[in-house]
Amino acid sequence: MSENNIIVVGIFVVDLAFVASKLPLPGETIIGDNYIIGPGGKGSNQSVAISRSGGKASLIARIGDDQFGEVGRNLYQKENVYTEGLIIAKGEKTGSAAISIDKNGMNSIIVVPGAASGLKKSMIDEKLHLFRKSSIMVTGFEVPLDIALYCLKKAKSEGLMTILNPAPYFDIDNTNFKLVDYLTPNEHEASSLTNIEIQNIDDARVAGRRICELGVGTSIITMGEKGVLCTTNSDDHDGLYIPSYKLKEKVIDTVGAGDAFNGAFATAISEDMGLEDALNFANKAASLSVRKSGAALSAPFREEINQVWFKDL
Numbered sequence: 464m465s466e467n468n469i470i471v472v473g474i475f476v477v478d479l480a481f482v483a484s485k486l487p488l489p490g491e492t493i494i495g496d497n498y499i500i501g502p503g504g505k506g507s508n509q510s511v512a513i514s515r516s517g518g519k520a521s522l523i524a525r526i527g528d529d530q531f532g533e534v535g536r537n538l539y540q541k542e543n544v545y546t547e548g549l550i551i552a553k554g555e556k557t558g559s560a561a562i563s564i565d566k567n568g569m570n571s572i573i574v575v576p577g578a579a580s581g582l583k584k585s586m587i588d589e590k591l592h593l594f595r596k597s598s599i600m601v602t603g604f605e606v607p608l609d610i611a612l613y614c615l616k617k618a619k620s621e622g623l624m625t626i627l628n629p630a631p632y633f634d635i636d637n638t639n640f641k642l643v644d645y646l647t648p649n650e651h652e653a654s655s656l657t658n659i660e661i662q663n664i665d666d667a668r669v670a671g672r673r674i675c676e677l678g679v680g681t682s683i684i685t686m687g688e689k690g691v692l693c694t695t696n697s698d699d700h701d702g703l704y705i706p707s708y709k710l711k712e713k714v715i716d717t718v719g720a721g722d723a724f725n726g727a728f729a730t731a732i733s734e735d736m737g738l739e740d741a742l743n744f745a746n747k748a749a750s751l752s753v754r755k756s757g758a759a760l761s762a763p764f765r766e767e768i769n770q771v772w773f774k775d776l
């Protein structure tokens with residue numbers, strides 16, 4: 464493993480996704496059109512997105528020794544994700560996610576982390592040598608919150624750049640934000656964090672400044688088809704706005720689009736791409752991912768991302 468790895472601390476689950484014309488209301492049963500079973504879990508999806516977009520991904524995740532866990536192990540072998548950080552918990556169940564997807568590709572998700580919720584600080588300590596061989600650490604809030612924060616601290620003390628995808632959203636002590644070089648909330652997570660309702664780019668500008676005031680190095684608010692707003696410090700009044708890439712193909716499934724974005728962004732940063740180029744690269748990856756069903760497996764490959772320039776936008 465080379466020194467320029469991107470270490471991801473996250474979860475792997477098997478996604479059970481059900482497609483119907485609409486999302487069911489509470490108490491309602493509806494007839495769906497299709498179902499898809501495939502690899503998921505934000506951190507795991509991000510590691511695949513890193514590898515497919517040309518980065519060197521190394522994953523720390525805790526899975527069970529069951530059939531779902533085997534899906535993960537096969538995935539990493541096929542996708543060239545480095546697995547020394549994988550922890551196999553004997554007799555425990557790998558997690559799973561129940562996903563509903565409507566005809567516009569919109570989704571709602573319940574994720575049960577299973578064995579991943581047993582990830583402990585001592586286990587991270589045993590894998591610290593993997594941090595030392597990496598230049599970037601990516602994590603999020605699907606792993607236990609104390610573990611995500613511990614990893615941020617360890618990563619900073621080892622001199623790594625940190626990317627925190629605060630999904631699903633949880634409140635954390637504000638002192639932790641100084642450990643975050645890049646915070647990548649979607650508009651809902653950014654609204655929860657700042658108490659600013661984000662409906663448009665101007666709202667995101669205000670929220671981005673507020674996030675930087677908390678101590679984050681760079682705030683990157685992803686807003687789906689509305690694009691991305693990146694703010695680098697609290698005096699950066701306008702921020703950098705990157706519109707989304709509107710590809711000709713129909714939106715099939717938005718599950719994993721944020722993970723494709725985070726993974727490709729980490730790859731770009733590991734290659735020392737400039738911030739604007741990195742955001743464009745990640746934006747293209749996210750746009751491409753919604754053309755396919757599935758979470759991990761909808762992440763585009765480097766060649767596809769590079770070709771977006773030649774498509775009609």
Ligand code: RIB
Pocket residue numbers: 476477478502503504505508559560572574605718719720721722758759
């Ligand atoms: O970001 C999408 C992912 O969120 C899905 O793969 C699901 O498993 C949940 O973790």
